[in-house]
Every structure is written in C-alpha cells, then in structure tokens.
Amino acid sequence: MSEAIMRDMYQKPSDVTTAIIEQFDESDYFRYKARIKPPIDGTCVWFLGVPEFVQWLESQSSSLLWISGDPGCGKTTLATFLLDSIDRLQSQDLSLYGTDYLTTYFFFDWSTEDQVDGTALLFALIHQLLQADPALAPIAEKHVHRLNLENLCDIFEAIVSAPERKHQRIVCVLDALDALDECEAVSMTKAITFLASLIPRVGWLKLAVTSHRNQHLDKVFSNLPAHHQIHLTDHAEHIRQDIEKFIRARCVQVLEIMDCHDDMRRDIEEELIKRSDNTFLWVNMVLEQLKNNPHAWLEFFVPTLRSTDKLDGLYNSTFERSKAPGALLRTLSIIAASQRPLTLDEIDDALAVQPDDRSIRQVLERSCVDITEYLDDVCGPFIRIRDGEVSFRHKTATEFLLRSADVPRPPVGNGMYQYKGCLDVVGVNKCLAEICAVYLTLDGAVSDSSSSGRRAGIHVTDFDDEGFDNEDYPTVEENSGPTCRKSGRGAGLFDYAAKYWGTHYRLGYASSSASTGSRGNHTIFDKAIALCNTSTCTFHDWFQLYWNTISTIPEYPDNLAPLMIASHMGLLDLVRELLADGKGQNKQSNHLQVADSEGWTALHWAVWNGHGIKNDETIALLLQHHHDRSKDSIYNKPHDNDCHCNESTEDQQSFPAGSSTYVLDIKDNKGLTPLHWAAADDQTGVVQLLLKAGATVDVFDGQGMTALTVAYENGFIGTFEALLEYGADVNVPYPGP
Known part of the structure; x- marks a missing residue:
C-alpha cells in the first residue's frame, strides 16, 4: 500500500x-x-x-x-x-x-x-x-x-x-x-x-x-x-480433519488442568474424534464441561462421552444428571424468555423472586453467594457467561428446550429425548412476566436512574396489589417523604423489568377471546393492574425507564390514564377490565375520548406501540368497544357528510359529557389522528381497521397533511393503496416544505 x-x-x-x-x-x-x-x-x-x-x-x-x-x-x-x-x-x-x-x-x-x-x-x-x-x-x-x-x-x-x-x-x-x-x-x-x-x-x-x-x-x-454457493456438507472430509486438529489441540489445553497421563489423553482424544459427528460445537461443549468441573470427570464426563454423540443427547444428559431439575428448569425458563442477555445481578434477583414477596429485602435474603458458580453448577453446557451477561451457549440449546405453545410435548418413551421441548414459549413468558411484575412492586426496588424532579411532584399514595388505597400499610409519602422515593437497594432487576414486563405479559397472556386470560393468575393480573395505575410513584419509577427506550423526549406526557398504558402495551385482558368499568379513581379516565397532555387518547397510544410489535388485536378491541357504545350520543360522528375534517385541535382538548367529537378523529396537539399515526408507521392493517370502523379518511393535521400525504411522503405503498381504497382524495393539496 x-x-x-x-x-x-x-x-x-x-x-x-x-x-x-x-x-x-x-x-x-x-x-x-x-x-x-x-x-x-x-x-x-x-x-x-x-x-x-x-x-x-x-x-x-x-x-x-x-x-x-x-x-x-x-x-x-x-x-x-x-x-x-x-x-x-x-x-x-x-x-x-x-x-x-x-x-x-x-x-x-x-x-x-x-x-x-x-x-x-x-x-x-x-x-x-x-x-x-x-x-x-x-x-x-x-x-x-x-x-x-x-x-x-x-x-x-x-x-x-x-x-x-x-x-x-x-x-x-x-x-x-x-x-x-x-x-x-x-x-x-x-x-x-x-x-x-x-x-x-x-x-x-x-x-x-x-x-x-x-x-x-x-x-x-x-x-x-452472479451467485456462488458452497455447502459445507460437500466438504465433510476437510471438516473432519479440522475437527481432529481442533480436538487434539484443545485436549492438550484442557487435560493439563487434570494432570492427565498421556495414555488417558489419547483415549479421550480418540473417543471425541469418533463421536464428534462433524461438529465443533459438541466437542467444545463436552470439553468445556470437563474444564469447568475437572474433579468430577470420572463420575460425569466419561459416561457423557460414551452415552451420546449428539447435541440433543448432551443437553438431555444434563437434565438426567441434575440434582435439582426444578431449579434448572426455572433458570432456563428465565434465560429462554429474556428479551436481551440478563446480567448476573439480574438473573440472581429473578431466581430469588417469589409471588408473595412484598419487599426487596426478601429477595436479597435468597440471593446466591456466588451466582456464577451456581449457574455453572446447575446449567452446565446450556449457558455461557461473558462480560457479566448470561445467555445460551448456542442457538441449538433454545431449539432443544423450546416448543410453540400449540405443539404438545412428545410423550416419554417414543424415541425422543425425555427433556426435548420441555419448555413452551407461552409458559416461559408467563414465568418471567410474573417475576418482573412482582419485582417492580416490591418496597425498596427502585432504580436510581428513574428518579427525577418530576417524581418529587407526585403527591399520591401507592396502591396494593388490587390497585386501591390500602389503609393497612403506610403510604409512600409516609415512608419516604414528599419525594416519594422508596428506600433500599439500587437497580437489580428493575431496569430489565421496567422495560420488558409488558412484553412478557403480552407474549404469555395474549388472547383475542374474552376469556379470563391472566385472571386465572391473581398475582400477575393484580400486579399488572397496579403497574398501570398512573397516579402512583411505582408507575413513574418503571414507566420513565420504559419511556426512555421508546422516545427521545425526556419526560412522558402528563394526565396519563391506565387504559392508555394497557392499550399501548397490548395487554388485552387489562384493556377489557378497564373498559368494563374500571376501579376506584380510575373509572372516569377509562373512556376513549380522554386525552393526555399531548392530546393522545388510548387509541393513539395503541397505534403507537413503541417497539414495532403489531398491536392489531388491542386496537380491534377498542374499536369494538366504541362500536358497541356508538348509539350513545357522545359517540355520534360529526362529519358524516364531509370526508374532509379540519377541526381545530384546541376545540378537542377537553371532552365533557355530551361532546360530539368523534372518537376516531380526535386530534393530538399537532393535529394528528390515530389514522395519521398508523399511516406514518406503515401499519396497513391498522389503517384498514380504523377506516372500516368509520374513521374519516381525509383529516388535515397542523401542517395540512392527510394520512394519504403522510403515506406518500414516506413511500409506504401498501398503506397508500389502502387509503385510496377507502376514498382518500389524491387531489388534496400537498403542503410545501
């Protein structure tokens, strides 16, 4: 060069x-x-x-x-x-x-x-x-x-x-x-x-x-x-030779730890070469087990080596040898469900949480003295710990453990490994959803990063698991003074739980039916209701952290309502409960017309899901509720004879009883309706739901944009075509820069 x-x-x-x-x-x-x-x-x-x-x-x-x-x-x-x-x-x-x-x-x-x-x-x-x-x-x-x-x-x-x-x-x-x-x-x-x-x-x-x-x-x-393709299976002999070199080099490194004599080392090398099945992964995982637990090799390593030459067999043998299969399943459930690798502190707390815990002190008392040693001992070849984070060693571990919820677990004795598919996707998310929800509501479990001057302005009492004032326990103000700050340890699991509890709840309890969903689990349902209570300090603590992941604006809007949060996160059974009648002081806020300080209604919040996860079922539920109550005068549509709506935003910011503002066309402070939001996010399915429910197709926002011009500006062809099918006006003047 x-x-x-x-x-x-x-x-x-x-x-x-x-x-x-x-x-x-x-x-x-x-x-x-x-x-x-x-x-x-x-x-x-x-x-x-x-x-x-x-x-x-x-x-x-x-x-x-x-x-x-x-x-x-x-x-x-x-x-x-x-x-x-x-x-x-x-x-x-x-x-x-x-x-x-x-x-x-x-x-x-x-x-x-x-x-x-x-x-x-x-x-x-x-x-x-x-x-x-x-x-x-x-x-x-x-x-x-x-x-x-x-x-x-x-x-x-x-x-x-x-x-x-x-x-x-x-x-x-x-x-x-x-x-x-x-x-x-x-x-x-x-x-x-x-x-x-x-x-x-x-x-x-x-x-x-x-x-x-x-x-x-x-x-x-x-x-x-110009497409070239190489199938490594066509070069099996080259790979076999590479694996043999790999085994001999790694055995020298690992067996030095055991001070193993040469004859034994050669025997182990030959056994590994014979059983490698042309995969580096199996060999590496077997040797890692030996390296991590050299003193137990006579008891565990040799039987493992002779009993299986397949990854599934190696995973299955870990269960069979486990002295605590229940602890192993719980640990693997948490790791399998996690949306990102958990830190050692986070998984330590997650393993220690129990459904009836009320204080972080109870969790701390169950924490491991050495969580790394515990995980290595319990989980064996399933996991790796790197840079203080815990994850599965390889994708094959997930494939061995997890099955879809609609796939029954194979019966033992049909030729399948006993523990293959022992976890299902719904079950592991239910497990972690409950852990996160319980943790967020513990006394003392608050992240320092969630505190702010805004939190000091919350002068309300916290609620117990039912979401009501609890006279049997001191209020947050009584415990912590006017700042509402809970005493106790730092973040622990709080950061992860705040950002992902809703995701796990949705994946574990998602249901489009009117069934009880999570109602059968009183712990998770009651905790979820409490977490969506926007008038508590607990809500601020977790939601501020969550908000930071979905918005660049430092503080979330004022005047939030529980229905907005449940709709945004796609918590279907909570949305049903809140729409039915609500509880206590929440009752008046659970109407579709109610808007926060940015002018966003529950429908706005549902359309803007924050993480790109489709929220169609929640939106359909809100629209069905609106349809069922559409005979009420306050839901009458004011623009039946005019497809263009340019009503000022200021006229829509309060909705007293008897207001005639149409729910589906409510504008936020920038003049954006839920349809604008759906078009801006290229949610074609949501656009169709809103239009089918009767949303006005051409509503002008504060900059003179309709949903059609928003879709056009962003190049969203599917959304653009859906709007045209419902009569969007292509001749609407396009606002200049």
Missing part, C-alpha cells in the same frame, strides 16, 4: 465529519469479532482452494457467495478466517487484490441486543465504510434526519456507488444470517435482499454470507446472475 494512501487513510477528520460518522456507531461489531477465538493452526486453509470461492473472489464484477452448513460446523470461525486471510493476502500486495479494496463485516448474534437485525447490520457496514473514507461523510449527512432501515439502505447504496470512493473494491462478510427470531428475521431479510439487489448495479462488491440451509435466502439469492 503506497504512502499516499496510508496518509489519506489516517488523516484526522474534522469534528463535523466525526460527529456524522459517530451517528452510525450503533453496534459493537468490532469487539464482537475480536472475542471470537481464532481457528486452530492448520484449519480452514483448505477453503481458500475451493473452486467456488476462488471464482467468487477472482471475478472482476460484483458477486455473492453463500456458505451454508449445519449447526456447530464452524461457520463463524470460517468467516473470521476469511476476513483475516484476505487482509493478510492484501498486505502481501498480491496482484489479485491490488491496493484499493476494503473488507467489512457483521456477525449476527441472537444473544446480543445490538447484533440482531438488518438495521444493526447496515449501521455497522456504513460505519466501517465512513471510518475508512471520512470524505464520504457528506453523502451520509443528507439522510441522517431519519435513520430507519429504508434510509440506511439509501445511504449505503449512495456510498458504494460514489465515484469519489477511495476503496473501489469492497468485500463484505456476513455471518449467521439465520440466528434471529421472527421479527428480527423480517428486518434481516429486507437488508439482505437490498444488499443482494446491489450486486448487478455496482462495480465491485463481493458479498459473502454464512447460514444454515435457508429457504428464504434461497429465494433471495436464486435470481442473482
């Missing part, structure tokens, strides 16, 4: 340029790659000679390489090897590569919050491109006002298509495209489809991806003219 290029690469960018680049630093992609263990010497080298790989890299045009293989066959290690190998060859200045290329990468990881979807992928790729060539930052600056997936795609394409780009050749390696849940997979598929679509349109972009065999990716890639 020439001195001029080196000087350009390391020229310090301006503060403005640095600020632009930092906006794309949303993923810790570099640290994640750095902690992946390098391959054992002499392994993976064979891949550089595979004809499909050579053709992919040597061709003078853009092309894609798809590397597919079974779980645990070393795809992630291979991806790091490719990156390092290409960089090493480049440093040797081989004619194949020249001096104008750049390697970029991203490793999807289902257990790491910032490594899971298509948005994170594009943030990482753009950040790498801009760091390598800061002069391209002005291209990105044009789009930074809205960094959603669509705009990130535009930014990436603009950068790789820029004629002034310093590195004319880009190699992009993406690993583990299948390590995602359903919601994240949609985002990932959109991003990968976009990247694949660039292949015919840009000069020299080499895209390499690794995954399991995947029908979705097959559909995405099959139409590409």
Whole structure:
C-alpha cells in the first residue's frame, strides 16, 4: 500500500465529519469479532482452494457467495478466517487484490441486543465504510434526519456507488444470517435482499454470507446472475480433519488442568474424534464441561462421552444428571424468555423472586453467594457467561428446550429425548412476566436512574396489589417523604423489568377471546393492574425507564390514564377490565375520548406501540368497544357528510359529557389522528381497521397533511393503496416544505 494512501487513510477528520460518522456507531461489531477465538493452526486453509470461492473472489464484477452448513460446523470461525486471510493476502500486495479494496463485516448474534437485525447490520457496514473514507461523510449527512432501515439502505447504496470512493473494491462478510427470531428475521431479510439487489448495479462488491440451509435466502439469492454457493456438507472430509486438529489441540489445553497421563489423553482424544459427528460445537461443549468441573470427570464426563454423540443427547444428559431439575428448569425458563442477555445481578434477583414477596429485602435474603458458580453448577453446557451477561451457549440449546405453545410435548418413551421441548414459549413468558411484575412492586426496588424532579411532584399514595388505597400499610409519602422515593437497594432487576414486563405479559397472556386470560393468575393480573395505575410513584419509577427506550423526549406526557398504558402495551385482558368499568379513581379516565397532555387518547397510544410489535388485536378491541357504545350520543360522528375534517385541535382538548367529537378523529396537539399515526408507521392493517370502523379518511393535521400525504411522503405503498381504497382524495393539496 503506497504512502499516499496510508496518509489519506489516517488523516484526522474534522469534528463535523466525526460527529456524522459517530451517528452510525450503533453496534459493537468490532469487539464482537475480536472475542471470537481464532481457528486452530492448520484449519480452514483448505477453503481458500475451493473452486467456488476462488471464482467468487477472482471475478472482476460484483458477486455473492453463500456458505451454508449445519449447526456447530464452524461457520463463524470460517468467516473470521476469511476476513483475516484476505487482509493478510492484501498486505502481501498480491496482484489479485491490488491496493484499493476494503473488507467489512457483521456477525449476527441472537444473544446480543445490538447484533440482531438488518438495521444493526447496515449501521455497522456504513460505519466501517465512513471510518475508512471520512470524505464520504457528506453523502451520509443528507439522510441522517431519519435513520430507519429504508434510509440506511439509501445511504449505503449512495456510498458504494460514489465515484469519489477511495476503496473501489469492497468485500463484505456476513455471518449467521439465520440466528434471529421472527421479527428480527423480517428486518434481516429486507437488508439482505437490498444488499443482494446491489450486486448487478455496482462495480465491485463481493458479498459473502454464512447460514444454515435457508429457504428464504434461497429465494433471495436464486435470481442473482452472479451467485456462488458452497455447502459445507460437500466438504465433510476437510471438516473432519479440522475437527481432529481442533480436538487434539484443545485436549492438550484442557487435560493439563487434570494432570492427565498421556495414555488417558489419547483415549479421550480418540473417543471425541469418533463421536464428534462433524461438529465443533459438541466437542467444545463436552470439553468445556470437563474444564469447568475437572474433579468430577470420572463420575460425569466419561459416561457423557460414551452415552451420546449428539447435541440433543448432551443437553438431555444434563437434565438426567441434575440434582435439582426444578431449579434448572426455572433458570432456563428465565434465560429462554429474556428479551436481551440478563446480567448476573439480574438473573440472581429473578431466581430469588417469589409471588408473595412484598419487599426487596426478601429477595436479597435468597440471593446466591456466588451466582456464577451456581449457574455453572446447575446449567452446565446450556449457558455461557461473558462480560457479566448470561445467555445460551448456542442457538441449538433454545431449539432443544423450546416448543410453540400449540405443539404438545412428545410423550416419554417414543424415541425422543425425555427433556426435548420441555419448555413452551407461552409458559416461559408467563414465568418471567410474573417475576418482573412482582419485582417492580416490591418496597425498596427502585432504580436510581428513574428518579427525577418530576417524581418529587407526585403527591399520591401507592396502591396494593388490587390497585386501591390500602389503609393497612403506610403510604409512600409516609415512608419516604414528599419525594416519594422508596428506600433500599439500587437497580437489580428493575431496569430489565421496567422495560420488558409488558412484553412478557403480552407474549404469555395474549388472547383475542374474552376469556379470563391472566385472571386465572391473581398475582400477575393484580400486579399488572397496579403497574398501570398512573397516579402512583411505582408507575413513574418503571414507566420513565420504559419511556426512555421508546422516545427521545425526556419526560412522558402528563394526565396519563391506565387504559392508555394497557392499550399501548397490548395487554388485552387489562384493556377489557378497564373498559368494563374500571376501579376506584380510575373509572372516569377509562373512556376513549380522554386525552393526555399531548392530546393522545388510548387509541393513539395503541397505534403507537413503541417497539414495532403489531398491536392489531388491542386496537380491534377498542374499536369494538366504541362500536358497541356508538348509539350513545357522545359517540355520534360529526362529519358524516364531509370526508374532509379540519377541526381545530384546541376545540378537542377537553371532552365533557355530551361532546360530539368523534372518537376516531380526535386530534393530538399537532393535529394528528390515530389514522395519521398508523399511516406514518406503515401499519396497513391498522389503517384498514380504523377506516372500516368509520374513521374519516381525509383529516388535515397542523401542517395540512392527510394520512394519504403522510403515506406518500414516506413511500409506504401498501398503506397508500389502502387509503385510496377507502376514498382518500389524491387531489388534496400537498403542503410545501
């Protein structure tokens, strides 16, 4: 590489340029790659000679390489090897590569919050491109006002298509495209489809991806003219040789701990090689068990080694050997349900919570002396602890444990492993929902980060589990003075519980029927009612933390009502309860016309769900309630003969009995109706629900925008077409900038 290029690469960018680049630093992609263990010497080298790989890299045009293989066959290690190998060859200045290329990468990881979807992928790729060539930052600056997936795609394409780009050749390696849940997979598929679509349109972009065999990716890639594919199963002999080298190297490291004599080491090596089933993962997990518990190897390790050569068998044997299977199931349920990896402190608290706890002191008394040792002892090969966070060691653990709620557990004795599918998705979420709800209502369980001057202004009493004033217990003011601050320890599980209790409740108790849902579990239902009571300090403590995850505005609106919170979070049985009649002082606030200080009604809150989870059932429930009561005069629609509504927002901010303002067309302080919100969020299904229920199709907001113009401005074709089907006026004047 020439001195001029080196000087350009390391020229310090301006503060403005640095600020632009930092906006794309949303993923810790570099640290994640750095902690992946390098391959054992002499392994993976064979891949550089595979004809499909050579053709992919040597061709003078853009092309894609798809590397597919079974779980645990070393795809992630291979991806790091490719990156390092290409960089090493480049440093040797081989004619194949020249001096104008750049390697970029991203490793999807289902257990790491910032490594899971298509948005994170594009943030990482753009950040790498801009760091390598800061002069391209002005291209990105044009789009930074809205960094959603669509705009990130535009930014990436603009950068790789820029004629002034310093590195004319880009190699992009993406690993583990299948390590995602359903919601994240949609985002990932959109991003990968976009990247694949660039292949015919840009000069020299080499895209390499690794995954399991995947029908979705097959559909995405099959139409590409320049598409190379390598099935690692076709190279089983090379992988077998790599695994043998891996076993011999790792056995030397692990068996040194045991001071094992050479004959025993060789016997163990040969047994591992014989039973490896062409997977690094099984071997690594068996050796990790031995490393973590070397003194018990005669009792546990040798029987495990001889009894199973499959991952499912290894997982099942952990249950069979467990001295506390109940504790193991509870721990794995919590880990399986968690929306992000839990810290050691968080899982320690979660394991200690019991349904009838009232104080954080009760939880602390049950905490483990050494939670790391406890988890290693109880969970064995299922988990890994890294950087103080707990997650499953591999996706295969989740696949072994979890089944869908509608899939019955296989009976014992039919050839299946006894513990396979022992947990269901609904059950684990019920478990963690109850833990979170109980924890949030404990005396003393409050996060310091949730306190604010606003909290000091709350002069109300807290409520017991039923949501009513409780004369048998002191009020928060009596306990803590005018600041309403509970005494006790710091965050513990509070941060996680505040941000995700509603998600677990919804996933555990979601039901579109009028059944009791969580009513059968009085603990969780009563706690949920109490948590939605917006007049308490407990509500402020958890909701402020939750609010910080869904909004950039520092403080949430005033005058919130329980129905707004339950509707927003999609808690169907709570919404039914609140709509039925409400309780105590909440009763008057549970009407669909009631608005908070921003003018948002329960319907606004339901449409804006905050985390991108579809909330159609809750919205349908609110609309059905409105329909059932539509004979009441206060629900009469005022615009029956006029599809254009431009009523001032100020006229709608209070709704006394007898008001004729139509519920579905209530505007917030910016003149936005729920239909505007649904259109702005591209919720085609919600748009159709609102219009079918009778919402006015053309209502002008404070800037003269209708839902149709909002959808048009954002390029939401499906929503745009749905609005047209219901008679939206295409001739409405489009407000200028």
